[in-house]
Amino acid sequence: MGLKTPMYEQHEKAGARIVDFGGWDMPVHYGSQLEEHHRVRRDVGMFDVSHMTVIDIQGSESKAFLTLLLANDIRKLTTSGKALYSAMLNENGGVLDDLIVYDNSGDYLMVVNCGTREKDLAWITRQAGAFDCTITERPDLAIIAVQGPNALEAVDQVASSEMRSVIRSLKIFQGGYSGAWFIARTGYTGEKGVEVILPTGEAREFWEKLANNGVQPIGLGARDTLRLEAGMNLYGSDMDESVSPLESNMASTVVLEDHEFIGKAALLKKLEAGVEEQLVGLVMTDRGVLRAHYPVFCDGKEVGEITSGAFSPTLRHSIALARLASAQGALTVEIRKKQFAVQRVMPPFVRNGKQVYKLI
Amino acid sequence: MAEFPEDLRYAKTHEWARLDEDGNVTIGISDHAQEALGDVVYVELPEEGAVLEAGDEAGVVESVKAASDVYAPIAGTVTEINTELEDSPEIVNDSPHLKGWFYKLAPVNSDDLESLLSAGDYQKICENED
Numbered sequence: 001m002g003l004k005t006p007m008y009e010q011h012e013k014a015g016a017r018i019v020d021f022g023g024w025d026m027p028v029h030y031g032s033q034l035e036e037h038h039r040v041r042r043d044v045g046m047f048d049v050s051h052m053t054v055i056d057i058q059g060s061e062s063k064a065f066l067t068l069l070l071a072n073d074i075r076k077l078t079t080s081g082k083a084l085y086s087a088m089l090n091e092n093g094g095v096l097d098d099l100i101v102y103d104n105s106g107d108y109l110m111v112v113n114c115g116t117r118e119k120d121l122a123w124i125t126r127q128a129g130a131f132d133c134t135i136t137e138r139p140d141l142a143i144i145a146v147q148g149p150n151a152l153e154a155v156d157q158v159a160s161s162e163m164r165s166v167i168r169s170l171k172i173f174q175g176g177y178s179g180a181w182f183i184a185r186t187g188y189t190g191e192k193g194v195e196v197i198l199p200t201g202e203a204r205e206f207w208e209k210l211a212n213n214g215v216q217p218i219g220l221g222a223r224d225t226l227r228l229e230a231g232m233n234l235y236g237s238d239m240d241e242s243v244s245p246l247e248s249n250m251a252s253t254v255v256l257e258d259h260e261f262i263g264k265a266a267l268l269k270k271l272e273a274g275v276e277e278q279l280v281g282l283v284m285t286d287r288g289v290l291r292a293h294y295p296v297f298c299d300g301k302e303v304g305e306i307t308s309g310a311f312s313p314t315l316r317h318s319i320a321l322a323r324l325a326s327a328q329g330a331l332t333v334e335i336r337k338k339q340f341a342v343q344r345v346m347p348p349f350v351r352n353g354k355q356v357y358k359l360i
Numbered sequence: 361m362a363e364f365p366e367d368l369r370y371a372k373t374h375e376w377a378r379l380d381e382d383g384n385v386t387i388g389i390s391d392h393a394q395e396a397l398g399d400v401v402y403v404e405l406p407e408e409g410a411v412l413e414a415g416d417e418a419g420v421v422e423s424v425k426a427a428s429d430v431y432a433p434i435a436g437t438v439t440e441i442n443t444e445l446e447d448s449p450e451i452v453n454d455s456p457h458l459k460g461w462f463y464k465l466a467p468v469n470s471d472d473l474e475s476l477l478s479a480g481d482y483q484k485i486c487e488n489e490d
Contacts, residue, residue: 032453034424034450223422289401289422290425311401
């Protein structure tokens with residue numbers, strides 16, 4: 001018996017298989033996670049991600065605070081509603097979480113993961129103590145993501161005229177308010193679409209409107225294969241406090257120049273000593289599925305393990321992310337005691353429904 | 361809700377077996393098993409001609425969630441495999457008891473089917489699992 005989002009009954013009615021996810025009762029699929037994945041790549045689907053944590057950061061020193069808190073540079077956000085994807089580090093450079101923060105006219109709106117909620121809130125609140133800045137969790141807000149090549153049209157068809165004009169005004173990776181609803185052109189699938197952060201009391205009706213307009217619900221199972229194809233990390237699998245962003249394919253989200261932030265000293269030490277491990281993409285064209293924790297070998301020597309793996313419905317073979325020590329030779333993965341050849345690639349694996357990865 | 365056809369016999373390891381008119385036994389995995397596995401993406405079948413004891417590994421079914429071994433419920437020699445599953449593994453989800461059959465074998469002794477579970481007994485085991 002876990003926490004339930006406003007759409008729980010609707011998930012049950014739609015035939016969802018409900019599982020525990022970080023203390024929440026969430027839909028993992030509604031019949032076929034493969035079909036749901038294809039639908040998002042080919043058409044449109046909607047996700048209930050209300051289990052995630054929304055935080056308001058307000059006050060005259062919010063920007064100074066976030067400049068210190070985040071490894072990416074919040075000062076990049078010079079347009080209203082612009083979003084920033086960043087790691088939040090501890091003093092050792094380890095990743096506490098990855099998150100998105102939106103400019104909100106001098107204040108900020110932040111979305112962090114569900115599983116890290118307590119840890120993040122405690123850390124953020126403590127670090128904010130030195131600044132003129134308030135941290136307010138927003139459990140009164142739900143989140144519905146609509147993603148896919150037809151997502152914007154699907155939302156347009158059920159949106160108020162104000163919401164329509166807000167969406168039209170948004171650039172990629174930017175959000176804006178329509179009344180109390182915050183709509184952003186962001187997502188975790190690699191497709192077009194929006195994430196709508198709205199009052200919990202209004203979420204069911206919006207979900208229902210989308211459903212009546214033919215938008216199908218998509219479960220967490222497909223969400224995971226979609227984000228993996230898009231080369232996006234999952235906190236807890238691809239990175240955690242024991243690794244830094246430099247070993248997590250997140251170096252490009254870290255700004256070291258003219259930027260003091262928690263964890264910087266540790267990262268500089270790592271760079272000086274040489275970063276020993278990298279998070280890389282793997283593809284396997286043989287029949288079989290790469291899964292988390294399978295060991296990876298190079299010329300017979302174990303060089304790392306898979307952090308996230310799955311069958312890619314779009315590519316019709318298996319893909320994975322793996323953290324490997326530097327190794328130049330041919331790679332194999334051990335699956336049930338046999339070795340299978342895999343190729344090293346740069347994520348993302350899929351963009352706009354097509355294979356885009358290059359072998360490296 | 362999973363189906364448990366009465367005309368099949370079942371193993372605790374979730375395979376079903378059906379005695380065909382020609383004396384061979386057709387084997388697949390149950391509706392309960394395919395539901396638990398989720399979308400099937402690969403099926404590994406035994407080799408034609410393979411000689412199997414009851415309980416021997418006779419293939420693998422790989423789903424989005426996990427890989428699961430398929431066993432021989434009774435002893436026999438593999439006479440035919442369902443090669444359609446190689447290109448269309450989803451047939452296992454759509455039609456686990458009919459089109460989704462895995463392999464056929466010539467049983468050492470067709471009476472061995474009696475030692476397998478009836479639909480009712482197998483259903484009880486499945487209900488206790490959940």
